Amino acid sequence: MSSKAEDAAAGFRFGFVSIIGKPNVGKSTLLNTIVGHKLAIVTSRPQTTRNRIMGVKNLEGGQIVFYDTPGIHDAKHKLGEFLVKTAVSSVKETELTYFVTNPVSADELDMSIIETLRQQNKPAFLLINKTDTVSDKARLLQVIDAYQGLYDFNEIIPISAKTGDGIDILLEKTLSSLPEGPAGFSTDVLTDKFERFMAAEIIREKAMELTYNELPHALAVEIITWKEKSNKLVSISANIYVEKDSQKGIIIGKRGALLKETGIRARVEIEQLLGTKVYLELFVKVRDKWRKDTNTLRELGYS
Structure with a gap:
């Protein structure tokens, strides 16, 4: 393996890229597609991502940290304020920003x-995602033209995070x-998350999937x-927190059926993550x- 000095001398490139946008535009799917691993949970509900999640991509000639x-949304409570602050601070700390949006005005x-972006005055790419859902390419061109007049993006690139x-x-x-x-980072580093x-994110993902129409x-x-x-088994216990007794009943389900299904789905994926029985x-x-x-937000890692 070449030394860091040799990498730089050979034109090796390195930098950080933040991925920002409204909820549910495909930011987490994009990260997972780029690195080739599921680092961020994905649901059809907006505001699924709550923490900044790092993913490292090694390429011939460089390394990119995403x-x-x-x-970014209109925050209604302290958790929302934390989420927006996390996204905005990432723009400040990175060399390049991906602004991900849907193929609409x-x-x-x-x-x-x-x-x-204008306030930070940082280079930015506009990524118009979900092009696989657009049959009218003329409409896509109209969206691109409209965005070109709004900001001096370094690049405007139509993509589909879903199809690649x-x-x-x-x-x-x-x-x-x-x-x-x-x-x-070393080439064997994929993320900074433990x-x-x-595992906690996987459990939350499965609970959200099973309570889509009922639980906010x-x-x-x-x-x-x-x-x-010692027998190659990891024993995990976790609390799922909700805000009301009525929500507790939704999570548990009739005779505990929904909570059981949440556990089954989460266990399978956690076993894949850890490579052992759980x-x-x-x-x-x-x-x-x-x-x-x-205080509660801080205890749960949202601070």
């Missing part, structure tokens, strides 16, 4: 994100936009115990107005 961020929230269309050219243009320098975090985003997961047994025990607890309580 930050998937929470969707910009709305008021898109304009506020563009204003954030446009990702190769995106990475090529991204790498050429980053400064020369040695790699910041297995406990990933008043749901959080905390790993309580994590024990590695015993998973879930509990549902009520923490009144936890999204508005600073």
Whole structure:
């Protein structure tokens, strides 16, 4: 393996890229597609991502570190304020920003994100995602033309994070936009998130999937115990927090059926993550107005 000095001398490039946009535009799917691994959970519900998640992509000639961020939205509580602050701070800390949007005209929230880019005065690519859903290419061109007049984007690239269309050219243009320098991470580093975090996110994803039409985003997961047994078994217990007793009943389901299904689905994926058998025990607890309580948010890692 070449040294960092040799990497830089050979024109090796390295840098950080933030991925921002409104909720549910495909930011997490984009990160997962780029790195080739599921690092961020994905649901059809807006505001699924709550933490900044790092993903490292190694390429011939460079290394790119991506930050998937929470969707920027009109915050209604302290949790929402934390999510928006996390996304905006990532723009400040990275050399390049991906502004991901759907293939439609910009709305008021898109304009506020563009204003954030303008204030930071950082290079940005506009990524028009979900092109696989567009049959009228003339309409796509109209969207591109409209965005060109709103901000001086370094690149405007139509992509499909779902199918991978446009990702190769995106990475090529991204790498050429980053400064020369040695790699910041070893090639075996994929993310900065630990297995406990990933397991909690998987549990939250499965609970959200199964309560799509009934439960709002008043749901959080905390790993309580994590024990590695001698017989290649990991024993995990976790609390699922909601804000009301009525929501607790929704999560548990009739005779505990929904909570059981949540555990089954989560256990399968956590076993894939860890490469070992898992015993998973879930509990549902009520923490009144936890999204508005600073201390509780800090305990759950939202600070």
